[in-house]
Amino acid sequence: MVLKKAGKKKGAARKRTRAAHIEGFQLRPIGVIRSTIKTRSEAPKQGSEGAPDAWFEVNPSMAPCMDGLAVGNDIIVVTWLHQGKRDVLKVHPRSDPQRRLTGVFATRSPDRPNPLGLHRVTVRAIEKNRLQIGPLEAIDGTPVVDIKPVLCGIQESA
Amino acid sequence: MVLKKAGKKKGAARKRTRAAHIEGFQLRPIGVIRSTIKTRSEAPKQGSEGAPDAWFEVNPSMAPCMDGLAVGNDIIVVTWLHQGKRDVLKVHPRSDPQRRLTGVFATRSPDRPNPLGLHRVTVRAIEKNRLQIGPLEAIDGTPVVDIKPVLCGIQESA
DSSP states (O other): OOOHOHHHHHHHHHHHHHHHHHHHTTTOEEEEESSOSSSSGEEEEESSTOOOOOOEEEEEEGGGGGBTTTOOOEEEEEEEOOTTTTTTTTOOOOGTSOOOOEEEEGSSOSSSSSSSSEEEEEEEEEEEEEEESSOOOOOOEEEEEEEEOOTTBBBOOO | OOOHHHHHHHHHHHHHHHHHHHHTOOOOOOOEEEEEOOOGSOOOOOTTTTOOOEHHHEOOGGGGTTTTTTTTTTEEEEEEEEEEEEEOOOOOGGOOOOOOOOEGGOOOOOOSSEEEEEEEEEEEEETEEEEEEEEOOTTOEEEEEEEOOOOOOOBBBO
């Protein structure tokens, strides 16, 4: 009811507030994955299931954020699974139609409302503005949105 | 140079493309954390450092995504650390000025270009459209953007 009564000025203010709110949840890619895996159908479900090493090309503006990472470090790469379908709420786990439909939050499906991927990888090599990392199941061209160190024996994938 | 030469029509097309690109990286909150921790200064650095249990209130439209989660499950909660400063590229680890400035991707600082938090928690209770989870160091009002099951002995926090 309040919304219907609001005049033009309040409407405009609402639009600005909404724009600021949206900007608040806006991810900025920090780089991109370069991999020999080119399509979802080629990709293993998890990095530990035979995935290759890959390169993470860092946006030059983000290079200072990498300071302190070293070869041999275990890190969590957070990706934006850009081919994920965001309107999927339930899936058959591991694409197996024999398994019952399950909410995506109880699975690692790349199809989910916010298609974020978590990948535990090891840093293999560091070059200017790029890291070799693996094993990684993300496909070529996947945007990266965050990197975090693994803490005390932590493990994470997909 | 190409950008300067582009006419109005191409400019409009570019704006649409840019809008679509931005929408592609737009997170939609799936719910919110309700916690007794109200400010960053009260919050421990990690859940394992004395954090309390908290409630995750799920947006009703996302309820089907929860199907399959059960009490006792270990899950990764991905949060949007809404008070994080996005222009910070380096920090002193654990806010200790004695430690040298380090790139945020080599730390778990909530101040980072995309302020995503990863929290490994256990599901303590499930009620209609909310989960009790813990231990969790995220502050009251923190938006949640994804939930993933922990795979085979995986551990993750912050």
